[in-house]
Amino acid sequence: MNSLTLEVFLEERKAQIETKLPEYVTTLNAPSILKEAMLYSLQAGGKRLRPMLLFATVEGFGGNYQHSLPVASAIEMIHTYSLIHDDLPAMDNDDFRRGKLTNHKVFGDATAILAGDALLTYAFEVIVKMDEAMIDPHQKLRLVAELTRASGPEGMVGGQVADMEGENKSLSLSQLEFIHHHKTGDLLSFSIIAGAIIAKASNNDVDNLRSFAKHLGLAFQIKDDILDIEGSQDTLGKPVGSDITNEKSTYPKLLGLDGAKKKLDDHISKAKEYLYNVNMDHEKLEMLADYIMNRDR
Amino acid sequence: MNSLTLEVFLEERKAQIETKLPEYVTTLNAPSILKEAMLYSLQAGGKRLRPMLLFATVEGFGGNYQHSLPVASAIEMIHTYSLIHDDLPAMDNDDFRRGKLTNHKVFGDATAILAGDALLTYAFEVIVKMDEAMIDPHQKLRLVAELTRASGPEGMVGGQVADMEGENKSLSLSQLEFIHHHKTGDLLSFSIIAGAIIAKASNNDVDNLRSFAKHLGLAFQIKDDILDIEGSQDTLGKPVGSDITNEKSTYPKLLGLDGAKKKLDDHISKAKEYLYNVNMDHEKLEMLADYIMNRDR
Numbered sequence: 010m011n012s013l014t015l016e017v018f019l020e021e022r023k024a025q026i027e028t029k030l031p032e033y034v035t036t037l038n039a040p041s042i043l044k045e046a047m048l049y050s051l052q053a054g055g056k057r058l059r060p061m062l063l064f065a066t067v068e069g070f071g072g073n074y075q076h077s078l079p080v081a082s083a084i085e086m087i088h089t090y091s092l093i094h095d096d097l098p099a100m101d102n103d104d105f106r107r108g109k110l111t112n113h114k115v116f117g118d119a120t121a122i123l124a125g126d127a128l129l130t131y132a133f134e135v136i137v138k139m140d141e142a143m144i145d146p147h148q149k150l151r152l153v154a155e156l157t158r159a160s161g162p163e164g165m166v167g168g169q170v171a172d173m174e175g176e177n178k179s180l181s182l183s184q185l186e187f188i189h190h191h192k193t194g195d196l197l198s199f200s201i202i203a204g205a206i207i208a209k210a211s212n213n214d215v216d217n218l219r220s221f222a223k224h225l226g227l228a229f230q231i232k233d234d235i236l237d238i239e240g241s242q243d244t245l246g247k248p249v250g251s252d253i254t255n256e257k258s259t260y261p262k263l264l265g266l267d268g269a270k271k272k273l274d275d276h277i278s279k280a281k282e283y284l285y286n287v288n289m290d291h292e293k294l295e296m297l298a299d300y301i302m303n304r305d306r
Numbered sequence: 307m308n309s310l311t312l313e314v315f316l317e318e319r320k321a322q323i324e325t326k327l328p329e330y331v332t333t334l335n336a337p338s339i340l341k342e343a344m345l346y347s348l349q350a351g352g353k354r355l356r357p358m359l360l361f362a363t364v365e366g367f368g369g370n371y372q373h374s375l376p377v378a379s380a381i382e383m384i385h386t387y388s389l390i391h392d393d394l395p396a397m398d399n400d401d402f403r404r405g406k407l408t409n410h411k412v413f414g415d416a417t418a419i420l421a422g423d424a425l426l427t428y429a430f431e432v433i434v435k436m437d438e439a440m441i442d443p444h445q446k447l448r449l450v451a452e453l454t455r456a457s458g459p460e461g462m463v464g465g466q467v468a469d470m471e472g473e474n475k476s477l478s479l480s481q482l483e484f485i486h487h488h489k490t491g492d493l494l495s496f497s498i499i500a501g502a503i504i505a506k507a508s509n510n511d512v513d514n515l516r517s518f519a520k521h522l523g524l525a526f527q528i529k530d531d532i533l534d535i536e537g538s539q540d541t542l543g544k545p546v547g548s549d550i551t552n553e554k555s556t557y558p559k560l561l562g563l564d565g566a567k568k569k570l571d572d573h574i575s576k577a578k579e580y581l582y583n584v585n586m587d588h589e590k591l592e593m594l595a596d597y598i599m600n601r602d603r
Contacts, residue, residue: 039459043467047459094423099396099415118396122419123467126391126426127459133430134454137447146443150434153450157431162336162344162424170340170420 015296019061022074026060027052029078030085033135039127046116046124047131050089053109058229058301059084059200065293066204066218076143080152080203083132087160088196090128093121095169107247132156144207151206159199168192180258186227194226201225201294210289217286221294224280229301231273234259236306238266244306277302312593316358319371323357324349326375327382330432336424343413343421344428347386350406355526355598356381356497362590363501363515373440377449377500380429384457385493387425390418392466404544429453441504448503456496465489477555483524491523498522498591507586514583518591521577526598528570531556533603535563541603574599 034047060081064074096103096111097118103111113121136152144152158164168191175188201222205215236245237252238261252259260269280298284291331344357378361371393400393408394415400408410418433449441449455461465488472485498519502512533542534549535558549556557566577595581588 037459039464040467040471042471043459043464090423094419097396097419099394099419119470120467122391122394122396123463125423126387127463129423129426130454130458130463133450134458137450137454146447149447150443153430153434157427157434161427161431162334162340166420166424166427167336167340170337170417173416174337174339 015300018065018293018296019056022061022064023057025075025078026057026081026085030082033082033086033131037131042116042120043124043127046112046120047128049115050093050112050124051085051128053089053107055107057085058297059088059197062197062200062222062294062297063204065297066201066289067207069287069289069291069293070204070208070210071290072204072208077204077207079135079139080207083135083156084196084200084203086128086132086135087156087165090125090132091160091165091169091196093125093128097121100173105247129160148206148209152203155199155202155206159195164191164195165193168195175258177256178258180263182263185258185260185263189227189230190223193230194223197226197229198222208289210287214287214289217283221280221283221287224276224283225298225301228273228276228280228298231260231269231276232301232304234261235266235269235273236304240305273302312597315362315590315593316353316597319358319361320354322372322375323354323378323382327379330379330383330428334428339413339417340421340424343409343417344425346412347390347409347421348382348425350386350404352404353603354382355594356385356494359494359497359519359591359594360501362594363498363586364504366584366586366588366591367501367505367507368587369501369505374501374504376432376436377504380432380453381493381497381500383425383429383432384453384462387422387429388457388462388466388493390422390425394418397470402544426457445503445506449500452496452499452503456492461488461492462490465492472555474553475555477560479560482555482557482560486524486527487520490527491520494523494526495519505586507584511584511586514580518577518580518584521573521580522595522598525570525573525577525595528557528566528573529598529601531558532563532566532570533601537602570599 030051031048034044034051037044063077063081063084067074067077092106093112095101096106097113104114105111112124116124133153133156136156137149139149160166168188172188172192175184198219201218202215205218210218234252237249237259240249242249260272264272277298281295284294327348328345331341331348334341360374360378360381364371364374389403390409392398393403394410401411402408409421413421430450430453433453434446436446457463465485469485469489472481495516498515499512502515507515531549534546534556537546539546557569561569574595578592581591
């Protein structure tokens with residue numbers, strides 16, 4: 010797959026998930042203002058990287074990615090809820106995200122909290138109500154078990170708490186990795202593991218994909234840190250240099266810019282080693298790994 | 307079952323759930339401050355009415371209530387998360403609950419939000435990871451499906467949004483019922499439906515229990531409104547008369563105090579009619595219905 014076909018892959022699949030997501034919310038029997046608040050943030054765009062990783066995994070095992078749209082939607086609901094809560098005045102107090110006002114700036118803090126709660130809860134409902142012609146009960150239960158672990162106290166929420174505790178402190182590399190492994194890595198990993206569960210991959214393949222995903226997640230975060238130094242504000246859609254201003258612990262701060270780039274390369278290489286051990290067509294996941302390393306936003 | 311045995315039932319089962327709940331949290335591999343915040347509110351006491359309804363249903367069908375402890379714990383986690391988020395400054399801004407400082411007053415707003423998120427997410431994990439010797443995959447999926455609906459945008463969260471929208475407005479009886487049906491009723495109902503699912507009750511029994519639960523939930527709320535007028539601050543552990551001060555729409559306000567008491571009687575009578583249609587030993591659920599009607603706190 011060359012860069013043109015990667016572009017087509019990303020655009021086509023992004024259009025699909027962005028068509029599917031609002032359908033789940035508009036059909037809810039719930040107060041309109043709640044549905045508006047849920048939709049506002051679900052439709053705020055972004056790369057939809059997590060669904061892309063899910064689709065690439067499903068397709069790598071020869072599956073039809075459209076059957077995994079409910080799981081992709083659930084992942085985006087959980088990712089979106091985490092952004093809404095992170096942006097709150099009590100947390101990061103951000104007024105803008107991706108150039109749009111944050112949820113609480115439009116709907117108020119109370120509705121934003123509840124819209125996040127609703128998206129989190131509904132994500133699990135979407136999975137358990139999937140068509141049993143496409144997925145059996147054991148697969149559903151594995152998906153919910155993996156997703157709760159990835160997004161709950163031992164996963165994303167735990168990482169967010171550790172991140173808050175680490176603010177204005179000098180962190181070691183292992184502390185920094187703990188934070189990113191859980192705060193962003195676990196949900197990225199889930200996206201890949203979910204694809205393997207849907208495709209009924211062997212335990213050995215799941216293990217290798219889990220290691221692939223772990224390195225990919227750290228690579229993703231290192232690239233984010235590098236872009237905060239070398240990126241363009243116009244392309245990123247957010248100010249650069251904010252990590253330095255906020256005295257945040259980052260990979261470039263701990264390892265130097267060159268050291269961070271070396272670390273990024275290492276994680277991508279290790280990720281690919283694990284990927285090559287998996288009995289699947291690796292092409293799309295490999296391209297996504299390169300995309301994560303080389304992206305400019 | 308006379309009032310003495312009801313008391314024993316309530317005390318013994320309360321001790322069990324209060325032993326079980328902290329075990330789920332202390333064993334988590336998560337930042338200590340997050341676990342402390344989760345435990346703080348989980349251990350803040352209360353009547354544990356929802357677990358009691360679950361146990362009474364399971365036992366009414368001849369089951370062992372101990373097998374349903376994970377589901378009871380999940381229900382308390384969701385109930386507790388909703389209280390933590392409701393108490394936040396952005397929502398009701400309460401400093402005390404049951405005589406103890408609210409979660410955010412002890413741990414700060416950010417950690418309180420995240421402790422709520424963690425409890426909500428973890429509740430589903432506890433259910434899907436139940437021992438398959440006690441519950442089969444289809445039962446688990448039904449439990450998760452019912453619980454997400456009861457607590458999500460079409461249930462508790464939706465009711466909370468409707469309640470906020472109704473503040474400082476004169477509501478009709480049907481608007482008031484919509485709010486309470488979802489804000490408090492849906493999770494109470496789930497507690498009963500969950501017992502029926504665990505006991506593999508027939509669809510007909512589930513339908514009758516759903517109607518029983520619906521009337522019971524409204525009765526519970528009407529009694530709450532009445533206690534805010536007639537109750538004792540010492541017994542309730544909170545100031546009385548706050549609904550009037552806050553100009554809240556209540557049943558006594560809409561129907562008068564006598565009208566509200568009549569409505570309470572009606573809902574309890576209707577609830578029992580549905581209960582008597584269920585093929586089970588009704589004793590414990592009937593006693594709990596009477597307890598809800600006659601309680602002084």
